[in-house]
Amino acid sequence: MCGIVGAIASRNVVPILLEGLKRLEYRGYDSAGLVIGNGQSLERVRSTGRVADLVEKSAQTQGQIGIAHTRWATHGVPSERNAHPHMSRDQIAIVHNGIIENYEELRASLTAAGYEFSSDTDTEVIAHLVHSHYARGNTLLAATQATLTELVGAYAIGVIAADNPDQLICARRGSPLLLGIGENEHFIASDMSALLPVTRRVIYLEEGDVAELSRKGCRIFDETGTETQRPVQLSELSNESVELGQYRHYMQKEIHEQPQALANTLESVCNSQSLIPGIFGADAHSIFAQVESILILACGTSNHAGQVARYWIEEIAGIPCNVEIASEYRYRTSVANPKTLVVTISQSGETADTLAALNHAKNIGHEFSLAICNVPESAIIRQSKLRLLTRAGPEIGVASTKAFTTQLAALFLLTLVLAKQRGKLAPELESQYLHELRHLPVAVQKVLALEPLIADMARHFADKHHALFLGRGLHFPIAMEGALKLKEISYIHAEAYPAGELKHGPLALVDKDMPVISVAPNDALLEKLKSNLQEVRARGGELYVFADANTHIREGDGVHIMHMPEHAGYLSPILHTIPLQLLAYYVALQKGTDVDKPRNLAKSVTVE
Numbered sequence: 001m002c003g004i005v006g007a008i009a010s011r012n013v014v015p016i017l018l019e020g021l022k023r024l025e026y027r028g029y030d031s032a033g034l035v036i037g038n039g040q041s042l043e044r045v046r047s048t049g050r051v052a053d054l055v056e057k058s059a060q061t062q063g064q065i066g067i068a069h070t071r072w073a074t075h076g077v078p079s080e081r082n083a084h085p086h087m088s089r090d091q092i093a094i095v096h097n098g099i100i101e102n103y104e105e106l107r108a109s110l111t112a113a114g115y116e117f118s119s120d121t122d123t124e125v126i127a128h129l130v131h132s133h134y135a136r137g138n139t140l141l142a143a144t145q146a147t148l149t150e151l152v153g154a155y156a157i158g159v160i161a162a163d164n165p166d167q168l169i170c171a172r173r174g175s176p177l178l179l180g181i182g183e184n185e186h187f188i189a190s191d192m193s194a195l196l197p198v199t200r201r202v203i204y205l206e207e208g209d210v211a212e213l214s215r216k217g218c219r220i221f222d223e224t225g226t227e228t229q230r231p232v233q234l235s236e237l238s239n240e241s242v243e244l245g246q247y248r249h250y251m252q253k254e255i256h257e258q259p260q261a262l263a264n265t266l267e268s269v270c271n272s273q274s275l276i277p278g279i280f281g282a283d284a285h286s287i288f289a290q291v292e293s294i295l296i297l298a299c300g301t302s303n304h305a306g307q308v309a310r311y312w313i314e315e316i317a318g319i320p321c322n323v324e325i326a327s328e329y330r331y332r333t334s335v336a337n338p339k340t341l342v343v344t345i346s347q348s349g350e351t352a353d354t355l356a357a358l359n360h361a362k363n364i365g366h367e368f369s370l371a372i373c374n375v376p377e378s379a380i381i382r383q384s385k386l387r388l389l390t391r392a393g394p395e396i397g398v399a400s401t402k403a404f405t406t407q408l409a410a411l412f413l414l415t416l417v418l419a420k421q422r423g424k425l426a427p428e429l430e431s432q433y434l435h436e437l438r439h440l441p442v443a444v445q446k447v448l449a450l451e452p453l454i455a456d457m458a459r460h461f462a463d464k465h466h467a468l469f470l471g472r473g474l475h476f477p478i479a480m481e482g483a484l485k486l487k488e489i490s491y492i493h494a495e496a497y498p499a500g501e502l503k504h505g506p507l508a509l510v511d512k513d514m515p516v517i518s519v520a521p522n523d524a525l526l527e528k529l530k531s532n533l534q535e536v537r538a539r540g541g542e543l544y545v546f547a548d549a550n551t552h553i554r555e556g557d558g559v560h561i562m563h564m565p566e567h568a569g570y571l572s573p574i575l576h577t578i579p580l581q582l583l584a585y586y587v588a589l590q591k592g593t594d595v596d597k598p599r600n601l602a603k604s605v606t607v608e
C-alpha cells in the first residue's frame with residue numbers, strides 16, 4: 001500500500017527519498033511523487049509510472065528537506081493529480097497513508113472558506129487544514145496538531161512548509177510511521193526498509209504521536225500534546241534481507257528462504273527438550289488455563305494458515321476452534337465468550353481488517369488475545385496480550401510464501417502448548433513432534449529440489465484460463481492457498497474445493513481445458529481422494545497430482561504426478577504448500593506477469 005519517506009539534512013535529500021521509495025515499491029503502488037523545499041518555495045514532482053520514472057523526472061531537483069510517497073489509490077483514480085504529495089496554495093505539502101473518513105464534510109467547509117481542490121483524494125483536506133491554521137500564525141507543529149483534532153480516520157503523515165526549511169512535522173494514528181535518527185539529519189518512513197541506506201537507529205511512533213524533526217534533533221508529543229520520550233532502537237533488518245541477490249524475483253528468493261525462516265521461527269523450541277507456554281508471553285500459562293475455545297481472525301493467506309490450525313487445535317488439543325475472515329467478523333453480530341482466546345494472524349501486523357477485527361473482539365468482551373505476526377513493532381503485536389513472532393524476515397513479494405509456512409509452524413507450536421497444558425500431549429508424543437519440527441527445514445529443502453520439475457510442469461498452464469485445486473481435510477486449506485497463489489500472480493482464475501464436494505457442482509466445469517491440481521498426502525483420506533480423482537479423469541479432466549510416496553497414484557494419460565517425499569504427518573500441509581508456491585511462480589513466468597507486484601494488489605493492506 002502507500003509508502004512514506006521524508007528527510008531533513010544538510011545534504012541533498014532527493015537521492016535518499018528516491019532510494020527509500022524504491023525500497024517501498026514492494027508494498028504496491030500506482031503513482032509516486034516528492035516535494036523538496038529550498039528555503040523559499042516547494043518543488044513538486046509526480047509520476048503515474050514506476051519510481052524509476054520519478055527518478056528521471058526529478059533529475060534536476062535538489063534540496064535539504066523533502067517528503068516523498070508511493071500511492072495505492074483509494075479515493076480517486078491513479079493519476080498524477082491524485083498522486084501525493086498534496087499541496088495547499090504552494091505553501092504546505094503533505095504525504096499521507098490511511099483514510100480520512102470525514103473528508104467530505106471537511107472538503108465542503110474548506111471549499112466554503114475559499115480553498116480550491118485539485119485532486120479527488122481524501123488527503124488534500126489535510127494540506128488545506130494545515131495551511132488554514134498555519135496562515136493564522138501558528139507554528140507548523142501547532143498547525144498540524146490543530147489539524148489532527150479535526151480528522152476522523154487513520155493517518156500517518158509528513159508535513160513541510162515552503163517558508164520553513166528547518167522543520168519536518170509528522171504524526172501517526174492507525175497507520176505505522178517511524179523516525180530514523182542520523183548524524184545531524186533525521187528521517188521519517190512508513191517502513192524501516194526505506195531507511196536502511198541512511199540509518200539503523202529508529203524510533204517507532206506510538207498511536208497519536210506527533211513529532212517535530214530538525215537537522216539537530218527531534219521532539220515527540222503524545223496524543224495529549226505532552227512532550228515525551230520514545231526509545232531509540234537499533235533495527236535488526238539487514239540490507240541482504242531486502243535485496244534480491246542471485247534470484248530473479250523476491251517471490252522465488254522467499255520460497256527458497258523457507259528452510260531458514262522455519263529454523264529461525266522454531267529456534268526457541270528446537271533447542272529445548274520440552275514446550276513451555278512462556279514462548280507466547282509471561283501471562284500465557286494463566287491465560288491458556290482459562291481458555292475454553294479459540295477464535296482465529298485473519299485475511300487472505302494468513303486466514304488459510306488459521307484454517308489449517310483449526311484441524312490441529314481441535315484434533316490434538318481438543319479445543320473448539322473457529323476461523324473467520326477478519327473483514328466479515330468485524331461487521332457481524334457475534335456472541336463473545338470471555339474465555340475464548342482470540343488469535344490474530346498477520347504477516348505485516350498492520351492489515352486494517354485484522355486490526356479492526358481484533359478491536360471489535362475486544363469491544364464485545366473478548367479479553368484474551370494472541371498475535372502471530374512477522375513484524376515485531378506492528379500494531380497487532382502491540383495490541384495483543386500474547387504473541388509469537390514468526391521470524392521469516394522481511395517478505396517483499398506481494399504473494400505471501402515464507403510468512404505462511406512460518407505461521408503454520410507457529411500455529412503448530414500453539415496447538416502443542418495448548419494440548420500439553422490440557423494433559424493431552426503425552427511426553428513421548430511431545431518429543432516426537434519436537435523431533436519432526438527440528439527436521440522440518442531439511443524436509444522443506446528436499447521439496448525445493450523439485451523446482452526444475454515444477455518449472456517444466458508449469459508449461460502446461462501457459463494457455464489456461466481456469467484451474468481447480470483439490471484437497472481434503474487438513475490439506476483443503478492448502479488447496480485454497482495454492483489457488484490464491486496462482487490467481488494472484490498469474491491471473492489465472494483458480495478455485496479450491498474439498499475434493500468430496502466436487503460432485504455437488506464444480507464437476508460440471510471439468511473438461512480438457514480445466515486443469516485439476518490435487519494435493520495427495522498419504523493420510524487417512526487418501527482412498528477417498530483417489531475416488532474423487534477418478535471422477536475427474538472420467539470426465540476428461542487433466543490431473544496434476546502432488547502425491548506423497550506410497551500413495552500408488554500412477555502417472556498415465558492425463559495424469560501428471562509430482563512425487564513428494566515421505567508423508568510428514570501433521571506437518572504435511574507445510575511441505576505440500578511448497579510445490580504449489582513454485583507452480584504459481586513458474587506459471588506466472590510463463591504468463592509474463594509482474595510476479596512480485598501483481599496488478600491491483602498491495603503488500604500491506606492498511607485500508608479497509
Ligand code: M6R
Nearest residue numbers: 300301302346347348351399400
Ligand atoms: O499481512 P497480512 O498477513 O495480514 O495480510 C493478509 C493478506 O492481505 C495477505 O495474506 C494476502 O492474501 C497475500 N498477498 C496473499 O499472498
